[in-house]
Amino acid sequence: MQTRVTRMLGIRHPIVQGGMQWVGRAELASAVSNAGALGILTALTQADPEALRREILRCREMTDQPFGVNLTILPTLRPVPYEEYLDAILDSGVRIVETAGRNPEPYMPRLKQAGATVIHKCTSVRHALKAEALGCDIVSVDGFECAGHPGEDDVSNLVLLPLAARRLKIPFLASGGFADGRGLAAALALGADGINMGTRFLVTREAPVHPMVKQRLVEASERDTALILRSLRNTSRVFSNGVVRQVLEIEARPGETDFAQIAPLVKGNRGRELFETGDMERGVCSAGMVVGLIEDIPACEELVSRIVREAGHIIRERLLPLTEA
């Protein structure tokens, strides 16, 4: 299934793996790319730019298909050497970069000069228009459903995607709420040129996280995610567990939220221990509302081909006959 996005990225299917901290390693990114979708390494999962160089090399040994690197630009307490991470990406020959978090403007000249295709993640149409104006090639439109940072507007993709389709000139990926062929067909109908999936790829055989994490997400329902850090205007959608309930209690208390109380619960390595140990109470794990639609732990190849096959079937066997009736 070819769209503007597949042609720009040189991939076979209009599906991109979402950048996921601690998860976007060579095992997953290469498996996704080998399946004909776009795998994404996450730069900041690597301890330093040197480690990222090694991870890119490792990924390239595992696939001869295109893959990208996510660079998430966030305010952090300790300074992050973003420029050096970017050196590692571009020196290693990667030419697909997903930017997220803050405005990617400072990095655009270098990215464009290197001939990179830039995908910027946005949670609103106004930010998407800004990214288009900055020269980004593709935007990934993150709705209310998405894991991690859905923004503060609470606009879901059924509304956000048609708005993006009306206003953007560059192509966009639909992100948040997608896990199956129905979703892919719907995203294409709403005007997207593909889908971005994080949580769904987290629950695959190749995702480098503890099997108990995957099993717990299979069991989770659509009601098992929660939004934390709203009081700090840094809303995050996460898997609902005891730690998350503690954070929500602190946030619900009268007066300004005491960040000092929340920080130890969510900071730094949030998710890392949980992913490594499989103990779902140990930290905070981003998860999209779409966990409610995830019922198995397939290999990436099986997942991608199933989604594309299902979407094609829905279009030809369900939608087309309706237009003739």
Place this chain on the structure above:
Amino acid sequence: MQTRVTRMLGIRHPIVQGGMQWVGRAELASAVSNAGALGILTALTQADPEALRREILRCREMTDQPFGVNLTILPTLRPVPYEEYLDAILDSGVRIVETAGRNPEPYMPRLKQAGATVIHKCTSVRHALKAEALGCDIVSVDGFECAGHPGEDDVSNLVLLPLAARRLKIPFLASGGFADGRGLAAALALGADGINMGTRFLVTREAPVHPMVKQRLVEASERDTALILRSLRNTSRVFSNGVVRQVLEIEARPGETDFAQIAPLVKGNRGRELFETGDMERGVCSAGMVVGLIEDIPACEELVSRIVREAGHIIRERLLPLTEA
């Protein structure tokens, strides 16, 4: 465009007008039905069952197409003669009834005995399964996006509809977030057999509300609705205005929400004065997130045919070629 729902309802297009208090009168319902979709009168907009009988007669004079009546069953301070409203509906020969609010079980024997087709509005899959078990013919699945009562789960339609498609045997309408052909095509892809639109039909030439209301909703963006009454577990999505901000302030105060303070702001005739006077600060008006997609005030005939035409175009000219590429 024929689906299971159009065949059950005897209509030409898979579009149903949402029941709207103070808006679902003969002018709008007949215009929607004449356009080939299903118009819906709202029983409790009429002061008493006798007035509803007259309104049904009036609607029948304005259209020879099928239309339905919405009966919303809610806990209220003053007792509402639901049985007598139901008499009015069935005696008048109406055989399509939309139930909403509480469990319709007490009314099901009479509805089924009369041969009525029952559409029940649900905000979760578990309630939809319950409605199916009770013998409802169709459910209308209301996502997080919808105007009025989206429930307390905050699950948007991108996730809720595929879940409904996997679990329900009876057909369902997608409700909340729909206003155009992209949305109709997406709803059908997600497994729905049609869409239910409230806010979009409110902003039509025939909707019996003040023109200034329609104009203000055209100007509104996707960020101009808010959820109130969450603290009372009776969440409502409404157009954001000064009254709504007052309610939200009261709800944000520490401790239990003082209903006595909120009641005068939202009670009884909420919306009615606003709709009649066109003063958008006078009361509270339900509005869906989809206001951000509404840009004109068409006649119902024009709106319905445009949506169906657009959906057909998207399916044939956009989606089908993608499956061949």
